[in-house]
Amino acid sequence: MLKSVFETSLIITVLLVSSIVSHASLTGVGANSNELQHPQNSIPLYFTENNGQVDERVKYFSKTPDFTLWLSENGFVFDKNELSPFSRNKFNRDVSQLVFLNSRSDVTLMPSEKTNYKVNYYRGNMRDWKTGVSTYKAVLYSNI
Numbered sequence: 001m002l003k004s005v006f007e008t009s010l011i012i013t014v015l016l017v018s019s020i021v022s023h024a025s026l027t028g029v030g031a032n033s034n035e036l037q038h039p040q041n042s043i044p045l046y047f048t049e050n051n052g053q054v055d056e057r058v059k060y061f062s063k064t065p066d067f068t069l070w071l072s073e074n075g076f077v078f079d080k081n082e083l084s085p086f087s088r089n090k091f092n093r094d095v096s097q098l099v100f101l102n103s104r105s106d107v108t109l110m111p112s113e114k115t116n117y118k119v120n121y122y123r124g125n126m127r128d129w130k131t132g133v134s135t136y137k138a139v140l141y142s143n144i
Helices: 002-027
Strands: 047-049 058-063 067-072 075-083 091-099 108-121 130-142
Touching: 047 108, 058 108, 058 130
Parallel strands: none
Antiparallel strands: 047 058, 047 130, 058 067, 067 075, 075 091, 108 130
């Protein structure tokens, strides 16, 4: 029972963080009303599967113009970038990490609700390119 409550709480926490990220990006929270909104702000929040395009510890990630949420077996990292109010060429970065202390060794991340969106990563040699990478509306942690 306790395990089920904890897993449900974790799912709600991840979905809540995702909603906050999505809402902040879509509504321009933190942006001056005089600034133009980034065109990506109309794209719904989704999680991208890591097929080698980022650090191997990351299993899934969600990227917006202002935030990145990195999901790993050990927890997740909320990474926020915003333009410095003092300089147009500098960014302020705020990184927060939630670590699952004393977690089991068989933690798994399961994608949920596959979207129609596919993403491509063209970096380096053609053989290293990642194309047609799947995206999902949610990622669920289990066996924590």
